[in-house]
Amino acid sequence: MTSTTTDDRATVTSVQLTQGTEAPSVSDRVRRFLAETPPPTPCLVIDLETVRRRFAEVSSALPEAGIYYAVKANPAPEVVRALAALGCSFDVASPAEIDLCLAEGAAPETISYSNPIKKAAQVAYAYARGVRMYACDSEADLDNLAAHAPGSSVFCRTLLRDKGSIYPFGRKFGCEPEMVVELLARAVELGLDASGVSFHVGSQQLDPAGWDSGIATAAEIAAALRDRGVELTSLNLGGGLPASYRTQAPPLAEYGAAIRAAVARSFGEHRPRLMIEPGRSIVGEAGVLRSEVVLVSRKSYRDDTRWVFLDVGKYGGLVETEGEAIAYPVLTSRDGGPTGPVVLAGPTCDGDDVLYQHTHYELPLDLAAGDHVDILSTGAYTASYSSVEFNGFEPLRTYCVDGAE
Ligand SMILES: Cc1ncc(COP(=O)(O)O)c(C=O)c1O
Incomplete structure (x- = not known):
């Protein structure tokens, strides 16, 4: 077994599960x-073999799709390196994430800059x-792309009325479908490659049919552009x-089947190349x-409920306990x-630093x-969310383990 830490500066025995579910294990x-x-x-310990297994599970659920790992979920260099070695592509949101992917063996053509909010210099x-x-x-942003990334492929993100996910994206990203049509038509005029439509159904989507409406919207956009002589080639899921x-999530194979059926239904003979940008599903269970x-x-001599204060809380990386969304x-x-x-709470002097009281x-x-x-299944959106030094607590360190069981 080898282990590494990603920052130069877990014996275990009750898993608490909703009845009828299978225990995640260490x-x-x-x-x-x-x-x-x-x-x-x-500290966060990432099992690289679990990362590889989950990558294989996503690949076999949707073998026709290019897989772009969303680096924001866990940017540990070892995770990026392990995925690059398997031929995975990458979804990045900043120049620093580009540098990280390139340093860990990714080829530039496997990187998609999927953040629509970027400066011209970026x-x-x-x-x-x-x-x-x-x-x-x-x-x-389209003008910036035409000026500073001439000839590049462009996805335009459509707004969705996303349902079924634990973390809906609301209206921050994307624009209305009729605007997507205009932007992609304009992309062609600006000398860019209008590649296709992208959308995000919200993170931790528990409904395998959650992609249906986005796929239908993307097909309508593609048809409107075809009428104007622009043929989109790809769809970013x-x-x-x-x-x-x-709670156990539905099997990834159910998602693959639902997505495949929706693409066939909505696109018919004009099937696009598929891309998917999984983050949580690849690294979550590895941590x-x-x-x-x-x-x-x-809180009183009569209370049955104990308050258990841990040395990690919301600011140390457990941000997704906000609203007790993720248990x-x-x-x-x-x-x-x-x-x-028990009520579980973090160590800082902040009244909001409570993990679970409901x-x-x-x-x-x-x-x-x-x-x-x-704390299991903490591989995604933990270390990357931990604060730099709130109340003097250092950021969550990550250790990656690899090798034979
Ligand atoms: C553009 C984009 N793609 C992919 C992801 C990864 O989402 P998830 O972790 O739900 O797979 C995100 C998450 O914020 C995102 O913004």
């Missing part, structure tokens, strides 16, 4: 790493580094494929966040004995300061 590799070379807590930088695929949703947390109990307390499975070093209800969690009654609490 691989032997991660278990051994945490037992033999325990790093200071809190476009120019991306183009200079060889990136030739961009998403846009505005005239101003964005992110949204789920990971399993306390275990090892934390330590700082303090266990009660992570939790294991402790004292599992096995009697348990009681979602029911039970932890061992003898849990005490110094015990470990391992």
Whole structure:
């Protein structure tokens, strides 16, 4: 087994699951790493073999699609390197993510700059580094692309009324379909390659049919452009494929079948090349966040509910507990004995730094300061969201483990 840390500066026994679901597990590799070379807590441990397995699962669910890993989900260089070695492509949102992908072995033609919000200088930088695929949703960005990334392929992002996801994107990205038609027609006039439509159904999309309306909208846009002599070649299905947390997500194969059927229904004989940009579904289940109990307390002598304060909270990377949207499975070093209800909270002096007070969690009654609490399925949107140094707490460190079980 090899392990590396991505920043120069998790023994486990109860998974709490909604009834009828299968427990996410800690691989032997991660278990051994945490037992033999325990790093200071809190820390995120990524199992690279799980990353590879999930990449293979997404590929086999949708073999006809190019897979562009959304680097923002987890930018650990080891993750990017492992995926590049498997022939994965990359969805990036900034020059720094481009540099990271190139440094870890990605070819520039496998990189899609999918953030529609970018400065002219950032476009120019991306183009200079060889990136030739961009998403846009505005005239101003299109003009920047024509000026600073001449001849590049452009996706225009359409707005959707997204339903079924835990994290809908609202109206920040994309524009109305009739504007997409105009922007793509204009892209051709500006000498760009009008490649196709992109959309995002919202992250952690729990409905495999959640892509249907975006695919139908994209087909209408493609038909309107065909009437104007512009033939779109591709369709970018964005992110949204789920990971399993306390609740098991539907199998990825169901998503592949639903997407394939929707493309056939909506596009008929004009089938586009497909691209998908999974983030969470590839790295989410690969992560275990090892934390330590700082303090266990009660708010009154009559309270059954204990407050368990961990050395990681919202600002240390568990941002997706906001609104208690994601309920992570939790294991402790004292599992096995009697348990009681807890509120889980982070270590900072911020009143919002509470992880779960409405979602029911039970932890061992003898849990005490110094015990470990391992938070599972934390590979996505944790380390990349952790604050730089709020209240003096350093950013979440990532360790990647690899090799035989
Ligand atoms: C353009 C784009 N593609 C893909 C993703 C990844 O989404 P997910 O993690 O739900 O797969 C995101 C997430 O923010 C995104 O903005």
